[in-house]
Amino acid sequence: MSSLFISDLHLAGERPAITDLFLRFTKTIAPRAQALYILGDLFEYWIGDDNTDDTLAAVVADALKRLSSSGVKVFLMQGNRDVLLGPGFADQSGAELIDDPTLINLYGRPTLLTHGDALCIEDIEYQKFREYARSPMHQQQFLTQSLETRRERMLQMRAQSEMSKQQKDLEIMDVTTSAVDQLLRNHHYPNIIHGHTHRPARHEHDVDGHRCERWVLTDWYQTGGYLLCDASGCYSHKLSQ
Numbered sequence: 001m002s003s004l005f006i007s008d009l010h011l012a013g014e015r016p017a018i019t020d021l022f023l024r025f026t027k028t029i030a031p032r033a034q035a036l037y038i039l040g041d042l043f044e045y046w047i048g049d050d051n052t053d054d055t056l057a058a059v060v061a062d063a064l065k066r067l068s069s070s071g072v073k074v075f076l077m078q079g080n081r082d083v084l085l086g087p088g089f090a091d092q093s094g095a096e097l098i099d100d101p102t103l104i105n106l107y108g109r110p111t112l113l114t115h116g117d118a119l120c121i122e123d124i125e126y127q128k129f130r131e132y133a134r135s136p137m138h139q140q141q142f143l144t145q146s147l148e149t150r151r152e153r154m155l156q157m158r159a160q161s162e163m164s165k166q167q168k169d170l171e172i173m174d175v176t177t178s179a180v181d182q183l184l185r186n187h188h189y190p191n192i193i194h195g196h197t198h199r200p201a202r203h204e205h206d207v208d209g210h211r212c213e214r215w216v217l218t219d220w221y222q223t224g225g226y227l228l229c230d231a232s233g234c235y236s237h238k239l240s241q
Contacts, residue, residue: 021224
């Protein structure tokens with residue numbers, strides 16, 4: 001038995017090759033697993049579950065539905081790009097929405113799953129935006145607008161985000177060690193799996209005499225990849241287009 005972990009696919013209509021890679025992954029690799037965990041940013045942006053004319057969303061939901069119908073459990077976490085992904089899409093895709101963070105028993109190892117952006121505490125500007133974007137009141141205000149208005153605003157925020165990142169030190173946008181250590185303490189020293197930073201790696205943290213493993217998932221901008229975990233441990237795998 002094994003479980004697969006992916007994040008930061010940033011699926012978008014202008015990147016069809018990555019969508020094709022994801023669809024191939026759901027047909028050839030994922031069906032052999034016990035569970036698939038998608039830890040945020042499945043889509044480049046998400047304007048609401050009521051956007052029923054979104055062809056890409058329908059294709060992705062159908063692929064995940066086939067996977068879940070075959071017996072593979074599919075778990076879905078919101079990221080910073082698709083924070084509005086909700087129960088409508090989850091129902092359509094046969095996936096179960098999970099909170100950020102979520103603690104699971106991964107073949108006998110307590111493992112904390114998170115998107116990872118909450119750990120980037122040195123990026124104060126981003127953390128303020130994160131709080132705004134996850135506010136139920138602000139989300140509701142956004143969702144009352146027309147789909148076209150929402151799409152225009154989301155594209156504007158997307159452009160502003162890219163511009164802002166170009167002006168920041170790369171280290172500021174990475175996770176902060178003290179935030180990781182505190183998260184480990186809060187959850188009694190589990191291992192951690194997360195995405196968001198686009199810096200795939202395996203890290204070890206020694207906290208209060210406990211050695212914890214932290215896996216950072218790869219993004220799918222140029223190609224793709226996944227983390228496979230089974231009773232013997234976790235192993236990173238790359239995909240080629």
